[in-house]
Amino acid sequence: MENLLLELFPNVLWPEIWKTFNETLYMVGIATLFTALIGLPLGVLVFLTAPGQLMQNRFAYQVLSLVINVFRSIPFIILLILIIPFTKFIVGTSLGVTAAIPPLVIGTAPFFARLVETSLREVDRGVIEMAQSMGASTWQIITRVLLPEARPGILAGLTITLVALVGYSAMSGAIGGGGLGDLALRYGYQRFQMDVTLVATVIMILLVQVFQVLGDRLVSHFSRK
Structure with a gap:
Protein backbone atom coordinates (compact mmCIF):
# COMPACT_ATOMS: atom_id res chain seq x y z
CA MET A 1 0.00 0.00 0.00
CA GLU A 2 2.79 2.40 0.93
CA ASN A 3 4.64 1.67 -2.32
CA LEU A 4 1.47 2.25 -4.32
CA LEU A 5 0.96 5.65 -2.71
CA LEU A 6 4.56 6.60 -3.42
CA GLU A 7 4.11 5.65 -7.07
CA LEU A 8 0.85 7.59 -7.44
CA PHE A 9 2.06 10.68 -5.59
CA PRO A 10 5.88 10.72 -5.75
CA ASN A 11 6.14 14.41 -4.78
CA VAL A 12 3.96 14.17 -1.70
CA LEU A 13 5.79 14.39 1.62
CA TRP A 14 4.11 11.50 3.41
CA PRO A 15 5.75 12.08 6.80
CA GLU A 16 4.35 15.62 6.68
CA ILE A 17 0.94 14.25 5.67
CA TRP A 18 0.74 11.94 8.69
CA LYS A 19 2.05 14.66 10.99
CA THR A 20 -0.65 17.12 9.89
CA PHE A 21 -3.26 14.33 9.98
CA ASN A 22 -2.47 13.78 13.66
CA GLU A 23 -2.64 17.55 14.21
CA THR A 24 -6.11 17.60 12.66
CA LEU A 25 -7.26 14.74 14.90
CA TYR A 26 -5.89 16.58 17.93
CA MET A 27 -7.62 19.85 17.02
CA VAL A 28 -10.94 18.23 16.21
CA GLY A 29 -10.88 15.91 19.23
CA ILE A 30 -10.13 18.58 21.84
CA ALA A 31 -12.48 21.08 20.20
CA THR A 32 -15.31 18.52 20.13
CA LEU A 33 -14.83 17.83 23.83
CA PHE A 34 -15.06 21.49 24.84
CA THR A 35 -17.85 22.15 22.36
CA ALA A 36 -19.92 19.44 24.05
CA LEU A 37 -19.05 20.68 27.54
CA ILE A 38 -20.15 24.23 26.66
CA GLY A 39 -22.85 23.65 24.05
CA LEU A 40 -24.84 20.98 25.92
CA PRO A 41 -25.58 23.01 29.09
CA LEU A 42 -26.08 26.15 26.99
CA GLY A 43 -28.63 24.37 24.81
CA VAL A 44 -30.43 22.97 27.87
CA LEU A 45 -30.54 26.43 29.45
CA VAL A 46 -31.95 28.01 26.30
CA PHE A 47 -34.64 25.34 26.18
CA LEU A 48 -35.56 25.67 29.85
CA THR A 49 -35.86 29.48 29.73
CA ALA A 50 -38.01 29.48 26.59
CA PRO A 51 -41.67 30.54 26.94
CA GLY A 52 -43.82 27.75 28.34
CA GLN A 53 -40.89 25.69 29.66
CA LEU A 54 -39.85 24.76 33.19
CA MET A 55 -37.74 27.86 33.91
CA GLN A 56 -39.30 30.28 31.47
CA ASN A 57 -37.62 33.66 31.53
CA ARG A 58 -38.20 35.85 28.50
CA PHE A 59 -35.24 38.15 29.14
CA ALA A 60 -32.75 35.31 29.71
CA TYR A 61 -34.06 33.42 26.69
CA GLN A 62 -33.76 36.44 24.39
CA VAL A 63 -30.24 37.25 25.60
CA LEU A 64 -29.04 33.66 25.18
CA SER A 65 -30.68 33.35 21.77
CA LEU A 66 -29.10 36.64 20.67
CA VAL A 67 -25.63 35.50 21.75
CA ILE A 68 -26.03 32.16 19.97
CA ASN A 69 -27.34 33.77 16.78
CA VAL A 70 -24.57 36.37 16.72
CA PHE A 71 -21.77 33.83 16.96
CA ARG A 72 -23.48 31.52 14.48
CA SER A 73 -23.72 34.39 11.99
CA ILE A 74 -20.00 35.24 11.95
CA PRO A 75 -18.12 33.45 9.13
CA PHE A 76 -15.49 31.24 10.71
CA ILE A 77 -12.57 32.72 8.79
CA ILE A 78 -13.51 36.16 10.17
CA LEU A 79 -14.01 34.76 13.67
CA LEU A 80 -10.45 33.38 13.54
CA ILE A 81 -9.14 36.90 13.10
CA LEU A 82 -11.53 38.65 15.49
CA ILE A 83 -10.60 36.56 18.52
CA ILE A 84 -6.83 36.54 18.02
CA PRO A 85 -6.35 38.65 21.21
CA PHE A 86 -8.52 36.21 23.16
CA THR A 87 -6.62 33.25 21.72
CA LYS A 88 -3.31 34.81 22.76
CA PHE A 89 -4.69 35.37 26.25
CA ILE A 90 -5.81 31.72 26.56
CA VAL A 97 -2.37 23.70 16.48
CA THR A 98 -3.34 24.52 20.06
CA ALA A 99 -4.09 28.14 19.12
CA ALA A 100 -6.70 26.91 16.65
CA ILE A 101 -8.78 25.24 19.36
CA PRO A 102 -10.36 28.34 21.03
CA PRO A 103 -11.84 29.69 17.76
CA LEU A 104 -13.00 26.19 16.83
CA VAL A 105 -14.88 25.90 20.13
CA ILE A 106 -16.32 29.42 19.96
CA GLY A 107 -17.40 28.82 16.38
CA THR A 108 -19.19 25.52 17.00
CA ALA A 109 -20.46 25.59 20.61
CA PRO A 110 -23.36 27.98 19.78
CA PHE A 111 -24.22 25.85 16.75
CA PHE A 112 -24.31 22.69 18.85
CA ALA A 113 -26.32 24.47 21.56
CA ARG A 114 -29.03 25.26 19.03
CA LEU A 115 -29.10 21.64 17.90
CA VAL A 116 -29.45 20.54 21.54
CA GLU A 117 -32.34 22.94 22.02
CA THR A 118 -34.06 21.60 18.90
CA SER A 119 -33.65 18.01 20.13
CA LEU A 120 -35.13 18.87 23.54
CA ARG A 121 -38.12 20.53 21.90
CA GLU A 122 -38.94 17.20 20.26
CA VAL A 123 -39.38 15.48 23.63
CA ASP A 124 -43.03 14.63 24.25
CA ARG A 125 -44.55 17.27 26.52
CA GLY A 126 -46.66 14.61 28.19
CA VAL A 127 -43.56 12.83 29.50
CA ILE A 128 -42.39 16.04 31.18
CA GLU A 129 -45.83 16.70 32.69
CA MET A 130 -45.97 13.15 34.02
CA ALA A 131 -42.60 13.61 35.74
CA GLN A 132 -43.84 16.88 37.25
CA SER A 133 -46.99 15.21 38.55
CA MET A 134 -44.82 12.62 40.31
CA GLY A 135 -42.99 15.40 42.16
CA ALA A 136 -39.75 15.32 40.20
CA SER A 137 -37.50 18.36 40.62
CA THR A 138 -36.26 20.40 37.69
CA TRP A 139 -32.83 18.75 37.95
CA GLN A 140 -34.39 15.27 37.97
CA ILE A 141 -36.50 16.13 34.93
CA ILE A 142 -33.40 17.34 33.09
CA THR A 143 -31.19 14.36 33.93
CA ARG A 144 -33.78 11.55 33.96
CA VAL A 145 -36.31 12.67 31.38
CA LEU A 146 -35.15 15.35 28.97
CA LEU A 147 -31.58 14.24 28.26
CA PRO A 148 -32.34 10.48 28.01
CA GLU A 149 -35.33 11.13 25.74
CA ALA A 150 -33.40 13.55 23.53
CA ARG A 151 -30.17 11.53 23.49
CA PRO A 152 -30.44 10.25 19.87
CA GLY A 153 -31.08 13.77 18.61
CA ILE A 154 -28.24 15.20 20.68
CA LEU A 155 -25.85 12.54 19.38
CA ALA A 156 -26.95 13.30 15.82
CA GLY A 157 -26.33 16.98 16.47
CA LEU A 158 -22.90 16.23 17.89
CA THR A 159 -22.07 14.22 14.77
CA ILE A 160 -23.07 17.15 12.56
CA THR A 161 -20.93 19.45 14.71
CA LEU A 162 -17.97 17.07 14.50
CA VAL A 163 -18.18 17.03 10.72
CA ALA A 164 -18.33 20.84 10.69
CA LEU A 165 -15.24 20.96 12.92
CA VAL A 166 -13.26 19.01 10.34
CA GLY A 167 -14.01 21.71 7.78
CA TYR A 168 -13.31 24.51 10.24
CA SER A 169 -9.97 22.94 11.18
CA ALA A 170 -8.95 23.16 7.52
CA MET A 171 -9.81 26.88 7.46
CA SER A 172 -7.65 27.48 10.52
CA GLY A 173 -4.68 26.76 8.27
CA ALA A 174 -5.20 30.20 6.74
CA ILE A 175 -3.73 31.78 9.88
CA GLY A 176 -1.11 29.11 10.58
CA GLY A 177 -3.30 26.81 12.62
CA GLY A 178 -1.63 23.62 11.45
CA GLY A 179 -3.30 20.42 10.30
CA LEU A 180 -4.19 19.20 6.84
CA GLY A 181 -5.67 22.54 5.82
CA ASP A 182 -2.42 24.32 6.60
CA LEU A 183 -0.48 21.70 4.63
CA ALA A 184 -2.77 22.06 1.61
CA LEU A 185 -2.40 25.84 1.73
CA ARG A 186 1.39 25.87 2.06
CA TYR A 187 2.14 23.25 -0.57
CA GLY A 188 -0.91 23.16 -2.81
CA TYR A 189 -1.59 26.88 -3.08
CA GLN A 190 1.68 28.64 -2.31
CA ARG A 191 3.99 26.10 -4.01
CA PHE A 192 1.57 24.87 -6.68
CA GLN A 193 1.84 21.21 -5.61
CA MET A 194 -1.76 20.28 -6.29
CA ASP A 195 -1.12 16.61 -5.57
CA VAL A 196 -0.56 17.54 -1.90
CA THR A 197 -3.88 19.37 -1.85
CA LEU A 198 -5.58 16.38 -3.47
CA VAL A 199 -4.19 13.92 -0.91
CA ALA A 200 -5.09 16.21 2.01
CA THR A 201 -8.61 16.63 0.64
CA VAL A 202 -9.15 12.89 0.20
CA ILE A 203 -7.96 12.21 3.74
CA MET A 204 -10.38 14.79 5.14
CA ILE A 205 -13.24 13.31 3.11
CA LEU A 206 -12.46 9.86 4.49
CA LEU A 207 -12.24 11.30 8.00
CA VAL A 208 -15.69 12.84 7.65
CA GLN A 209 -17.12 9.55 6.38
CA VAL A 210 -15.70 7.67 9.39
CA PHE A 211 -17.12 10.22 11.84
CA GLN A 212 -20.51 10.14 10.15
CA VAL A 213 -20.74 6.34 10.17
CA LEU A 214 -19.74 6.14 13.83
CA GLY A 215 -22.22 8.87 14.74
CA ASP A 216 -25.05 7.19 12.85
CA ARG A 217 -24.35 3.91 14.64
CA LEU A 218 -24.47 5.62 18.03
CA VAL A 219 -27.76 7.25 17.14
CA SER A 220 -29.21 3.93 16.03
CA HIS A 221 -27.96 2.22 19.19
CA PHE A 222 -29.57 4.72 21.56
CA SER A 223 -32.78 5.25 19.60
CA ARG A 224 -35.88 3.69 21.06
CA LYS A 225 -37.30 0.87 18.99
Whole structure:
Protein backbone atom coordinates (compact mmCIF):
# COMPACT_ATOMS: atom_id res chain seq x y z
CA MET A 1 0.00 0.00 0.00
CA GLU A 2 2.79 2.40 0.93
CA ASN A 3 4.64 1.67 -2.32
CA LEU A 4 1.47 2.25 -4.32
CA LEU A 5 0.96 5.65 -2.71
CA LEU A 6 4.56 6.60 -3.42
CA GLU A 7 4.11 5.65 -7.07
CA LEU A 8 0.85 7.59 -7.44
CA PHE A 9 2.06 10.68 -5.59
CA PRO A 10 5.88 10.72 -5.75
CA ASN A 11 6.14 14.41 -4.78
CA VAL A 12 3.96 14.17 -1.70
CA LEU A 13 5.79 14.39 1.62
CA TRP A 14 4.11 11.50 3.41
CA PRO A 15 5.75 12.08 6.80
CA GLU A 16 4.35 15.62 6.68
CA ILE A 17 0.94 14.25 5.67
CA TRP A 18 0.74 11.94 8.69
CA LYS A 19 2.05 14.66 10.99
CA THR A 20 -0.65 17.12 9.89
CA PHE A 21 -3.26 14.33 9.98
CA ASN A 22 -2.47 13.78 13.66
CA GLU A 23 -2.64 17.55 14.21
CA THR A 24 -6.11 17.60 12.66
CA LEU A 25 -7.26 14.74 14.90
CA TYR A 26 -5.89 16.58 17.93
CA MET A 27 -7.62 19.85 17.02
CA VAL A 28 -10.94 18.23 16.21
CA GLY A 29 -10.88 15.91 19.23
CA ILE A 30 -10.13 18.58 21.84
CA ALA A 31 -12.48 21.08 20.20
CA THR A 32 -15.31 18.52 20.13
CA LEU A 33 -14.83 17.83 23.83
CA PHE A 34 -15.06 21.49 24.84
CA THR A 35 -17.85 22.15 22.36
CA ALA A 36 -19.92 19.44 24.05
CA LEU A 37 -19.05 20.68 27.54
CA ILE A 38 -20.15 24.23 26.66
CA GLY A 39 -22.85 23.65 24.05
CA LEU A 40 -24.84 20.98 25.92
CA PRO A 41 -25.58 23.01 29.09
CA LEU A 42 -26.08 26.15 26.99
CA GLY A 43 -28.63 24.37 24.81
CA VAL A 44 -30.43 22.97 27.87
CA LEU A 45 -30.54 26.43 29.45
CA VAL A 46 -31.95 28.01 26.30
CA PHE A 47 -34.64 25.34 26.18
CA LEU A 48 -35.56 25.67 29.85
CA THR A 49 -35.86 29.48 29.73
CA ALA A 50 -38.01 29.48 26.59
CA PRO A 51 -41.67 30.54 26.94
CA GLY A 52 -43.82 27.75 28.34
CA GLN A 53 -40.89 25.69 29.66
CA LEU A 54 -39.85 24.76 33.19
CA MET A 55 -37.74 27.86 33.91
CA GLN A 56 -39.30 30.28 31.47
CA ASN A 57 -37.62 33.66 31.53
CA ARG A 58 -38.20 35.85 28.50
CA PHE A 59 -35.24 38.15 29.14
CA ALA A 60 -32.75 35.31 29.71
CA TYR A 61 -34.06 33.42 26.69
CA GLN A 62 -33.76 36.44 24.39
CA VAL A 63 -30.24 37.25 25.60
CA LEU A 64 -29.04 33.66 25.18
CA SER A 65 -30.68 33.35 21.77
CA LEU A 66 -29.10 36.64 20.67
CA VAL A 67 -25.63 35.50 21.75
CA ILE A 68 -26.03 32.16 19.97
CA ASN A 69 -27.34 33.77 16.78
CA VAL A 70 -24.57 36.37 16.72
CA PHE A 71 -21.77 33.83 16.96
CA ARG A 72 -23.48 31.52 14.48
CA SER A 73 -23.72 34.39 11.99
CA ILE A 74 -20.00 35.24 11.95
CA PRO A 75 -18.12 33.45 9.13
CA PHE A 76 -15.49 31.24 10.71
CA ILE A 77 -12.57 32.72 8.79
CA ILE A 78 -13.51 36.16 10.17
CA LEU A 79 -14.01 34.76 13.67
CA LEU A 80 -10.45 33.38 13.54
CA ILE A 81 -9.14 36.90 13.10
CA LEU A 82 -11.53 38.65 15.49
CA ILE A 83 -10.60 36.56 18.52
CA ILE A 84 -6.83 36.54 18.02
CA PRO A 85 -6.35 38.65 21.21
CA PHE A 86 -8.52 36.21 23.16
CA THR A 87 -6.62 33.25 21.72
CA LYS A 88 -3.31 34.81 22.76
CA PHE A 89 -4.69 35.37 26.25
CA ILE A 90 -5.81 31.72 26.56
CA VAL A 91 -2.90 29.81 25.02
CA GLY A 92 -0.18 32.47 24.80
CA THR A 93 0.03 32.52 21.01
CA SER A 94 -2.16 32.89 17.92
CA LEU A 95 -0.20 30.38 15.82
CA GLY A 96 -0.03 26.61 15.92
CA VAL A 97 -2.37 23.70 16.48
CA THR A 98 -3.34 24.52 20.06
CA ALA A 99 -4.09 28.14 19.12
CA ALA A 100 -6.70 26.91 16.65
CA ILE A 101 -8.78 25.24 19.36
CA PRO A 102 -10.36 28.34 21.03
CA PRO A 103 -11.84 29.69 17.76
CA LEU A 104 -13.00 26.19 16.83
CA VAL A 105 -14.88 25.90 20.13
CA ILE A 106 -16.32 29.42 19.96
CA GLY A 107 -17.40 28.82 16.38
CA THR A 108 -19.19 25.52 17.00
CA ALA A 109 -20.46 25.59 20.61
CA PRO A 110 -23.36 27.98 19.78
CA PHE A 111 -24.22 25.85 16.75
CA PHE A 112 -24.31 22.69 18.85
CA ALA A 113 -26.32 24.47 21.56
CA ARG A 114 -29.03 25.26 19.03
CA LEU A 115 -29.10 21.64 17.90
CA VAL A 116 -29.45 20.54 21.54
CA GLU A 117 -32.34 22.94 22.02
CA THR A 118 -34.06 21.60 18.90
CA SER A 119 -33.65 18.01 20.13
CA LEU A 120 -35.13 18.87 23.54
CA ARG A 121 -38.12 20.53 21.90
CA GLU A 122 -38.94 17.20 20.26
CA VAL A 123 -39.38 15.48 23.63
CA ASP A 124 -43.03 14.63 24.25
CA ARG A 125 -44.55 17.27 26.52
CA GLY A 126 -46.66 14.61 28.19
CA VAL A 127 -43.56 12.83 29.50
CA ILE A 128 -42.39 16.04 31.18
CA GLU A 129 -45.83 16.70 32.69
CA MET A 130 -45.97 13.15 34.02
CA ALA A 131 -42.60 13.61 35.74
CA GLN A 132 -43.84 16.88 37.25
CA SER A 133 -46.99 15.21 38.55
CA MET A 134 -44.82 12.62 40.31
CA GLY A 135 -42.99 15.40 42.16
CA ALA A 136 -39.75 15.32 40.20
CA SER A 137 -37.50 18.36 40.62
CA THR A 138 -36.26 20.40 37.69
CA TRP A 139 -32.83 18.75 37.95
CA GLN A 140 -34.39 15.27 37.97
CA ILE A 141 -36.50 16.13 34.93
CA ILE A 142 -33.40 17.34 33.09
CA THR A 143 -31.19 14.36 33.93
CA ARG A 144 -33.78 11.55 33.96
CA VAL A 145 -36.31 12.67 31.38
CA LEU A 146 -35.15 15.35 28.97
CA LEU A 147 -31.58 14.24 28.26
CA PRO A 148 -32.34 10.48 28.01
CA GLU A 149 -35.33 11.13 25.74
CA ALA A 150 -33.40 13.55 23.53
CA ARG A 151 -30.17 11.53 23.49
CA PRO A 152 -30.44 10.25 19.87
CA GLY A 153 -31.08 13.77 18.61
CA ILE A 154 -28.24 15.20 20.68
CA LEU A 155 -25.85 12.54 19.38
CA ALA A 156 -26.95 13.30 15.82
CA GLY A 157 -26.33 16.98 16.47
CA LEU A 158 -22.90 16.23 17.89
CA THR A 159 -22.07 14.22 14.77
CA ILE A 160 -23.07 17.15 12.56
CA THR A 161 -20.93 19.45 14.71
CA LEU A 162 -17.97 17.07 14.50
CA VAL A 163 -18.18 17.03 10.72
CA ALA A 164 -18.33 20.84 10.69
CA LEU A 165 -15.24 20.96 12.92
CA VAL A 166 -13.26 19.01 10.34
CA GLY A 167 -14.01 21.71 7.78
CA TYR A 168 -13.31 24.51 10.24
CA SER A 169 -9.97 22.94 11.18
CA ALA A 170 -8.95 23.16 7.52
CA MET A 171 -9.81 26.88 7.46
CA SER A 172 -7.65 27.48 10.52
CA GLY A 173 -4.68 26.76 8.27
CA ALA A 174 -5.20 30.20 6.74
CA ILE A 175 -3.73 31.78 9.88
CA GLY A 176 -1.11 29.11 10.58
CA GLY A 177 -3.30 26.81 12.62
CA GLY A 178 -1.63 23.62 11.45
CA GLY A 179 -3.30 20.42 10.30
CA LEU A 180 -4.19 19.20 6.84
CA GLY A 181 -5.67 22.54 5.82
CA ASP A 182 -2.42 24.32 6.60
CA LEU A 183 -0.48 21.70 4.63
CA ALA A 184 -2.77 22.06 1.61
CA LEU A 185 -2.40 25.84 1.73
CA ARG A 186 1.39 25.87 2.06
CA TYR A 187 2.14 23.25 -0.57
CA GLY A 188 -0.91 23.16 -2.81
CA TYR A 189 -1.59 26.88 -3.08
CA GLN A 190 1.68 28.64 -2.31
CA ARG A 191 3.99 26.10 -4.01
CA PHE A 192 1.57 24.87 -6.68
CA GLN A 193 1.84 21.21 -5.61
CA MET A 194 -1.76 20.28 -6.29
CA ASP A 195 -1.12 16.61 -5.57
CA VAL A 196 -0.56 17.54 -1.90
CA THR A 197 -3.88 19.37 -1.85
CA LEU A 198 -5.58 16.38 -3.47
CA VAL A 199 -4.19 13.92 -0.91
CA ALA A 200 -5.09 16.21 2.01
CA THR A 201 -8.61 16.63 0.64
CA VAL A 202 -9.15 12.89 0.20
CA ILE A 203 -7.96 12.21 3.74
CA MET A 204 -10.38 14.79 5.14
CA ILE A 205 -13.24 13.31 3.11
CA LEU A 206 -12.46 9.86 4.49
CA LEU A 207 -12.24 11.30 8.00
CA VAL A 208 -15.69 12.84 7.65
CA GLN A 209 -17.12 9.55 6.38
CA VAL A 210 -15.70 7.67 9.39
CA PHE A 211 -17.12 10.22 11.84
CA GLN A 212 -20.51 10.14 10.15
CA VAL A 213 -20.74 6.34 10.17
CA LEU A 214 -19.74 6.14 13.83
CA GLY A 215 -22.22 8.87 14.74
CA ASP A 216 -25.05 7.19 12.85
CA ARG A 217 -24.35 3.91 14.64
CA LEU A 218 -24.47 5.62 18.03
CA VAL A 219 -27.76 7.25 17.14
CA SER A 220 -29.21 3.93 16.03
CA HIS A 221 -27.96 2.22 19.19
CA PHE A 222 -29.57 4.72 21.56
CA SER A 223 -32.78 5.25 19.60
CA ARG A 224 -35.88 3.69 21.06
CA LYS A 225 -37.30 0.87 18.99
